[in-house]
Amino acid sequence: MKLNQLNNMKPSKLFDFMKYKYLFFIISLIMIIPGVFSLIKWGLKPSIDFKGGSVLEIQINGSHTQQELEDDINSQIDSPQIIRMGEEDRYSIRTPEITNEKKQELLSFLNEKYSEVEEIRFSSLGPSLGRELLVKTLTGVAIAALAILLFISLRFKEKVFGISAIIAMFHDSLILLGVFSLLGHFYNIEVDALFVTAILTILSFSVHDTVVVYDRIRELRRNHPSISFNKIANVAIIQTLERSINNSMTIIFVLLSLFLLGGQSIKYFSLALLIGTIVGTYSSTFTAVPLLVWWKEIQKRLAS
Amino acid sequence: MRAKKTLTLILITTILAAYIAIPRKIDEKISLFGREYAISYNIPSLNFALGPIKVSEDFNLQQGLDIAGGVYLVFNVSAQDLPEDTRGEALKSLEENIRRRVDIYGLGEVTVRTVQSVDGYRLIVEIPGEIDPQQAISLIGETAQLNFRLEQELAPEATASATVYDLFGQETGLNGALLKKSTVVFDPNTGSPQIAISFNDAGREKFAGITKDNVGKRLAIFLDEFVLMAPVINEPILNGDAVISGSFEINEANLIASQLNAGALPVDLELVEQNRISPTLGQSSLRKGIIAGLVGVVIEAIFMIAIYGRLGFLAIVGLVIFGIWSVALYKIIPVTLTMPGIAGFLLSLGMAVDSNILIFERMKEELRGGKPLKIAMELGFGRAWDSIRDANVNTLIICFVLFNPFEWSFLNTSGMVRGFAITLGLGIFLELFTSIVVVRNIMRVFYTREVSAGVKSDKK
Numbered sequence: 001m002k003l004n005q006l007n008n009m010k011p012s013k014l015f016d017f018m019k020y021k022y023l024f025f026i027i028s029l030i031m032i033i034p035g036v037f038s039l040i041k042w043g044l045k046p047s048i049d050f051k052g053g054s055v056l057e058i059q060i061n062g063s064h065t066q067q068e069l070e071d072d073i074n075s076q077i078d079s080p081q082i083i084r085m086g087e088e089d090r091y092s093i094r095t096p097e098i099t100n101e102k103k104q105e106l107l108s109f110l111n112e113k114y115s116e117v118e119e120i121r122f123s124s125l126g127p128s129l130g131r132e133l134l135v136k137t138l139t140g141v142a143i144a145a146l147a148i149l150l151f152i153s154l155r156f157k158e159k160v161f162g163i164s165a166i167i168a169m170f171h172d173s174l175i176l177l178g179v180f181s182l183l184g185h186f187y188n189i190e191v192d193a194l195f196v197t198a199i200l201t202i203l204s205f206s207v208h209d210t211v212v213v214y215d216r217i218r219e220l221r222r223n224h225p226s227i228s229f230n231k232i233a234n235v236a237i238i239q240t241l242e243r244s245i246n247n248s249m250t251i252i253f254v255l256l257s258l259f260l261l262g263g264q265s266i267k268y269f270s271l272a273l274l275i276g277t278i279v280g281t282y283s284s285t286f287t288a289v290p291l292l293v294w295w296k297e298i299q300k301r302l303a304s
Numbered sequence: 305m306r307a308k309k310t311l312t313l314i315l316i317t318t319i320l321a322a323y324i325a326i327p328r329k330i331d332e333k334i335s336l337f338g339r340e341y342a343i344s345y346n347i348p349s350l351n352f353a354l355g356p357i358k359v360s361e362d363f364n365l366q367q368g369l370d371i372a373g374g375v376y377l378v379f380n381v382s383a384q385d386l387p388e389d390t391r392g393e394a395l396k397s398l399e400e401n402i403r404r405r406v407d408i409y410g411l412g413e414v415t416v417r418t419v420q421s422v423d424g425y426r427l428i429v430e431i432p433g434e435i436d437p438q439q440a441i442s443l444i445g446e447t448a449q450l451n452f453r454l455e456q457e458l459a460p461e462a463t464a465s466a467t468v469y470d471l472f473g474q475e476t477g478l479n480g481a482l483l484k485k486s487t488v489v490f491d492p493n494t495g496s497p498q499i500a501i502s503f504n505d506a507g508r509e510k511f512a513g514i515t516k517d518n519v520g521k522r523l524a525i526f527l528d529e530f531v532l533m534a535p536v537i538n539e540p541i542l543n544g545d546a547v548i549s550g551s552f553e554i555n556e557a558n559l560i561a562s563q564l565n566a567g568a569l570p571v572d573l574e575l576v577e578q579n580r581i582s583p584t585l586g587q588s589s590l591r592k593g594i595i596a597g598l599v600g601v602v603i604e605a606i607f608m609i610a611i612y613g614r615l616g617f618l619a620i621v622g623l624v625i626f627g628i629w630s631v632a633l634y635k636i637i638p639v640t641l642t643m644p645g646i647a648g649f650l651l652s653l654g655m656a657v658d659s660n661i662l663i664f665e666r667m668k669e670e671l672r673g674g675k676p677l678k679i680a681m682e683l684g685f686g687r688a689w690d691s692i693r694d695a696n697v698n699t700l701i702i703c704f705v706l707f708n709p710f711e712w713s714f715l716n717t718s719g720m721v722r723g724f725a726i727t728l729g730l731g732i733f734l735e736l737f738t739s740i741v742v743v744r745n746i747m748r749v750f751y752t753r754e755v756s757a758g759v760k761s762d763k764k
Contacts, residue, residue: 120581120584120585121582123580125576125578132423137716139715140705144702144705194720197706197725200705212691243662251658253654254600266589270647
């Protein structure tokens with residue numbers, strides 16, 4: 001598609017994305033606001049990775065009811081949180097840190113009562129180690145974010161591009177954090193070291209996709225300096241949207257299948273990556289580019 | 305025809321990689337469309353010599369604890385008591401002692417390592433398989449016990465069934481607490497390594513008494529329940545400084561000396577984290593992960609072929625080569641495979657076609673612009689490269705931070721996070737290679753020849 005041909009095209013032939021830029025911003029806000037509300041009100045639910053404590057996962061093969069089980073566990077240990085995992089008779093019991101002996105007591109108590117109670121997983125972590133991991137993880141996030149910022153600033157000499165790319169990146173992580181805050185409040189889904197890993201991976205995806213569109217904008221601008229920025233942005237979107245969607249689709253297929261079929265241990269990790277990929281694809285086209293255009297318009301208005 | 309040569313080379317490498325990558329042993333029953341198929345085979349491990357290079361490798365995928373099942377324990381090491389200059393050595397011997405203790409189980413594959421953390425040292429022990437964590441914890445948590453025991457006369461009929469305890473039955477009361485330190489010295493005459501030990505004041509007296517009365521007998525040094533060595537007392541030693549000579553290798557002497565030091569300076573271990581995963585859970589996770597991966601990749605392949613037709617098919621051929629190479633690399637390096645690692649691998653499979661998509665889209669544009677196919681293709685590869693490189697540099701940076709290859713103490717060294725970072729990072733390197741070299745050469749050989757005869761009609 002040559003741009004000079006594009007110039008002469010009827011408006012109907014060239015979908016004007018930028019006309020709807022405020023709509024895109026509103027869509028972004030709709031995705032962000034509930035999450036931010038939840039983040040402020042309920043925060044995130046940290047797993048024992050970050051706060052210390054114990055998790056015991058058991059499988060009960062004998063007959064039982066969940067209520068009965070909860071009452072029994074409550075009678076044995078302090079402030080447990082019992083969550084049924086999926087459709088199987090598998091339960092996750094989260095408590096403040098307990099010793100091996102205490103765990104063994106609980107298991108033999110349950111075994112007597114229900115028969116065939118099997119320990120599937122037991123994790124226990126001291127609170128100081130949890131805090132340490134939290135600090136290390138945040139350090140990792142800070143280093144990664146700085147590295148990406150450095151990359152962006154080297155990559156885009158023009159500040160507007162860099163800042164817009166960063167805003168799009170924050171946009172994605174804010175949505176992801178918000179979704180997991182809501183999931184934590186309503187479904188007891190916790191945030192662990194792997195979730196942070198997912199966030200960092202998503203940061204890089206988000207930038208990755210934005211880089212491709214921005215590159216196209218710069219290339220078009222170089223080759224066609226006379227055409228308006230608005231139009232350039234539009235054409236860049238049209239030219240890159242197909243690849244962006246196709247590319248994300250292949251990742252989405254794999255992640256969706258991992259989320260649905262991949263088993264409990266990486267279920268929410270896959271979900272975080274999945275949400276991030278979808279949001280990242282949206283934001284690189286519908287947040288990062290409109291931001292640029294908006295900025296240029298403001299600049300123009302200020303200049304005149 | 306350079307492309308053809310390159311392609312042949314790629315083909316040979318892939319066949320080799322495939323040989324490494326396929327599981328050595330499979331015994332599976334698969335039910336497909338209501339029928340049961342039994343797949344069972346066993347490939348002997350690779351053993352051959354290629355000139356000076358000897359290959360003898362089982363090429364088994366190393367499974368992380370979340371797949372193999374097992375116990376993961378983290379202890380705080382109270383290292384403040386350890387003098388700064390010998391700290392590294394002391395930690396090494398601590399690792400060594402604990403590895404030996406856990407190895408009594410004969411479980412193999414036990415990993416013991418110490419990592420430096422912000423506020424001290426951590427000892428991490430990983431034991432795969434079905435074991436009782438409590439037993440492992442108490443086994444590891446004990447401090448090393450160093451004891452000196454004297455040889456005693458045995459009745460001839462008892463000799464055959466005698467244990468080391470019978471043989472060195474006489475307790476001396478001399479133990480690790482009385483030992484000041486141990487170093488490796490060299491015999492001034494022969495230059496061979498020897499082990500020097502020195503006792504503190506209380507130990508000196510005791511040692512003097514023992515050596516005075518027992519010249520010619522053997523004095524065994526027990527570490528935990530093992531005889532570290534049993535030197536013969538040559539002469540009374542009154543000043544508390546002894547030298548043990550023998551035909552030690554230098555490494556051996558160093559090891560013994562550091563073990564003696566560890567026994568002399570017991571460190572306290574405090575359990576701060578434990579994880580136990582049952583092997584059945586691990587294996588079922590693995591199975592689910594593999595099924596999920598296969599489903600995802602098949603859908604991806606269908607999608608690529610539906611959208612890009614013949615080009616999509618070539619990209620999928622590249623993807624298969626990518627997959628084979630990845631697994632072969634995991635086995636060669638070796639990479640310990642965890643569930644997040646599998647996710648990282650699958651994610652890189654999803655991303656692997658990205659570069660191809662960038663190239664294909666570029667190519668289509670060049671074709672629309674009226675360029676002949678061959679030129680459009682090369683231009684597509686050339687122009688897409690900048691975007692491909694930039695897109696991947698970012699992810700590589702993230703993988704670097706997550707993997708923390710230099711074990712910086714201010715960053716995470718968690719196995720799960722690392723497992724993900726390594727497979728994703730490797731995946732990106734391989735992705736660059738397959739999309740730029742492999743797919744390009746496949747296209748040069750097959751694609752241009754097939755379509756250059758007619759003008760390719762574009763759907764758009």
